[in-house]
Amino acid sequence: MSAIRLLVLGAVRQHGRAHGYQVRNDLEYWGAHEWSHAKPGSIYHALKQMAKQGLLHAHEVAPSTAGGPPRTEYEITPAGDEEYFALLRDALTSYDQKVDVKSAAIGFMVDLPRAEAVALLEERIRRIEEWRAAVTDHYVPEEGPAQLGHIGEIMNLWIHTADAEAEWARGVIGRIEGGAYTFSGEGEPFVGVLAEGEENPYATPRRHPGDSR
Numbered sequence: 001m002s003a004i005r006l007l008v009l010g011a012v013r014q015h016g017r018a019h020g021y022q023v024r025n026d027l028e029y030w031g032a033h034e035w036s037h038a039k040p041g042s043i044y045h046a047l048k049q050m051a052k053q054g055l056l057h058a059h060e061v062a063p064s065t066a067g068g069p070p071r072t073e074y075e076i077t078p079a080g081d082e083e084y085f086a087l088l089r090d091a092l093t094s095y096d097q098k099v100d101v102k103s104a105a106i107g108f109m110v111d112l113p114r115a116e117a118v119a120l121l122e123e124r125i126r127r128i129e130e131w132r133a134a135v136t137d138h139y140v141p142e143e144g145p146a147q148l149g150h151i152g153e154i155m156n157l158w159i160h161t162a163d164a165e166a167e168w169a170r171g172v173i174g175r176i177e178g179g180a181y182t183f184s185g186e187g188e189p190f191v192g193v194l195a196e197g198e199e200n201p202y203a204t205p206r207r208h209p210g211d212s213r
Contacts, residue, residue, distance in 0.1 A: 003036045003037070003038070003098070003100035003101045003103070003104045004036070004037055004038055004046050005046060005050065005087060006084070006087040006088060006091060006101070006104045006105070007032055007036065007038050007107075008023060008027075008038075008043060008046045008047060008050065009055065009056075009076060009080055009084040009087070010084060010088075010104070010108045011026045011027060012047075012056060012074050012075070012076050012080075013076045013080075013081070013084060013111075014026070016075065017059065017073045017074065017075045018073060018074060019061070019071040019072060019073045019074070020043065020044050020047050020074070021071075023043055023047065023074075024043050024044075027043065030107060032100075032103075032104075035099060035100055035103055036100030036103070036104065037100065038100075047072075047074055050080065051074065054077060054079050054080075055077060055080035055083050056074045056075065056076055056077060057074065057075045057076075057077050058073075058074055059072065059073045059074070059075065060072055060073075061073050085111075088105060088108055088109070088111065088112065089112075089120060091104060091105035092105045092106075092109060092117070092120040092121060092123075092124060093120050093123045093124050093127065094124075094127070095127045095128045095131055095162075095165070096131075106172075109183075110181055110182060110183050110184065110189060110190065111184055112183065112184055113183055113184050113185055114176060114183040114184075117176060117183060118173055118176055121173050122173065124169055125166050125169050125170065128162050128165060128166045129166065131162060132159060132162045132163070135158055135159060135162075136159070138155070139152065139155040139156075139159070141156070141159050144156075
């Protein structure tokens with residue numbers, strides 16, 4: 001699964017309607033250009049592709065007061081909303097992922113009801129433990145990596161990574177169950193987007209041709 005679809009759909013959804021530069025600006029504000037492939041070209045390509053696929057609706061709007069050509073604003077469609085939540089739920093439960101997918105899932109988990117977020121993270125832990133058990137059929141952590149030569153360090157890394165992620169997920173569950181964060185249906189959500197015209201301190205300075213569209 002590519003994180004870019006989840007990131008772009010989630011960013012558009014948070015605004016209601018957003019043009020491409022707003023989406024880019026938000027993702028850079030979240031640092032997604034550092035921990036994912038959410039670069040300007042990928043963002044604008046994803047917006048256009050998902051509009052063609054019916055996941056986003058493209059609105060051509062008047063030029064900004066600063067001048068320039070008309071911009072396209074995107075709005076998530078019912079099909080896009082369905083796709084967004086399917087991607088989010090899959091990203092929260094699946095263990096075999098790159099860090100960008102996991103990071104995107106955590107960034108949007110509050111779009112779900114609190115109880116569902118907990119249940120999905122518990123399923124994630126179950127899958128981690130299932131995967132760990134499959135590895136330990138061939139590798140005994142207590143005996144250390146040397147039992148398999150230096151190749152054992154690979155399995156040692158896998159085990160340590162699985163244990164650390166399971167511990168992290170249990171901590172997240174504990175904080176959620178303790179009342180942390182505002183989830184869907186609980187009131188005003190945390191505002192993690194920039195207002196129109198607000199300066200982004202984390203923006204990359206290089207402009208992209210899609211910024212004005």
